[in-house]
Amino acid sequence: MTVRNLVSVIVPAYNASxxxxxxxxxxxxxxxxxxxxxxxxxxxxxxxxxxxxxxxxQDDRITVIDKVNSGVCDTRNLGIIKANGEFIIFLDADDVWESRMLETCVAVFNSQTNVNAIYTKGQLINENTEKLDRYIEAEQINGVEDILEWKKNHVATPSCTIMRTAVIEQSGIWDTNLSTAADQDFFLRIAQHFPIHAINEVLFYYRVHGNNMHQNIALMEKDHLYVFKKADKNGLFKSKSFRRQCFAGLYLILAGSWWKDGKNKFRGLKMLVKAVFVYPPIVFKLMKKLVG
Known part of the structure; x- marks a missing residue:
């Protein structure tokens, strides 16, 4: 039985000292x-x-669980089992919140009973908690198309996304086959059932440092392709043309990531060619980026 207005904050921690x-x-x-x-x-x-x-x-609101290493998704799922709150949020062990983060979100839940999931705008910080002039924008996600097309802020970050615990009962737990693209898969399944409400106010800070998981481009490619193929299997692409468009968008993002990483630019070129082959109109999107 969930406790009304209680927020369960799940923090997976691996070498986070x-x-x-x-x-x-x-x-x-x-x-x-x-x-x-x-x-x-x-x-x-x-x-x-x-x-x-x-x-x-020092604080009786904290419960610590120690277990063998099994990855962030399995760890979050254990947190779900232990949670008692009406609301739940997954905070990464290196991110931080503004003091009004939970108050602001819970107030929206209580005043708008049709809202089931919320995410907020964020700002990047460095290892010394110095604010950077880079932001994670928040715009309402109205369905799976917004995520599959990489529109807006295509994936709500776990550290800034709070939901009613009942949402997970319908959308499902974290997929333990994933690591870098786990967020995309999790929020894609939520978006199948619920709009994700946006609060366009900086209420959390996303830390950028040398150990960030997303810097592993090969794993990023593997995971995101897994998510898109899973979405395809589940019939989330509304048409064949939309499917080609979305996969081309993914290939284009992977091409840019490989090129920027610099370790395998040939792989980046291969992804670029694949994007154009799958959906030729993406050339116009690429040209717009180059001249814009």
Missing amino acids: SFIEETLRSVLTQTHNSLELICINDGSTDSTLSLLRKMEA
Whole structure:
């Protein structure tokens, strides 16, 4: 049975000792005090677990779970099992919140009962928590097309996305086959059933540092292709033309990622050719980017 207005904050942590204390403090200082903080140590080999235990002893809202390493998706799923809140959110162990993050979102849920999932605008910070002039925009996601077409902010980031716990009962838990594209798959399934409401106010900070998972381009390619093929199998593409357009958009993004990474520019060129072959009109999109 869920507790009304209680927010379950799930924090998976793997070798997160550099940032975990700052992350948890941003939760414990929330103006919305009705929360439980479920911190799951995913087999860390640094001091993450001892830091979590220390903070657990200082605040009874914290529950620490220690387990063998099984990946972020399996860890989040364990958090779902342990959660008691009416609302649930998955906070990465290196991101931080503004103090009004939960209060602002819960107020929307309580005033607009038709809203089931919310995400907010974010700003990037560096390893020293210095704000960068880069933002993660938030615009309402009205269906799977917005995500499959890579429109707007095509994927709501877990650290800024809160939902009614009942949403997960309908959309399903995290896919443990994924890592870098797990967010896209998870929110794609939510968008099948519910619009994702946007709050265009910076309420969370996404940390950019050398260990960020998304810098592994080969894994990014593998995971995103898995998500799109899964979506295709589930009939989420409304037409063959739309399917070609979406896959071409994905290939174009992968081409840019490989090229920017610099380690395998040939792979980037191959993805670019594939994008044009699958959906020739994408050339106009590419030209617009080049001249714009």
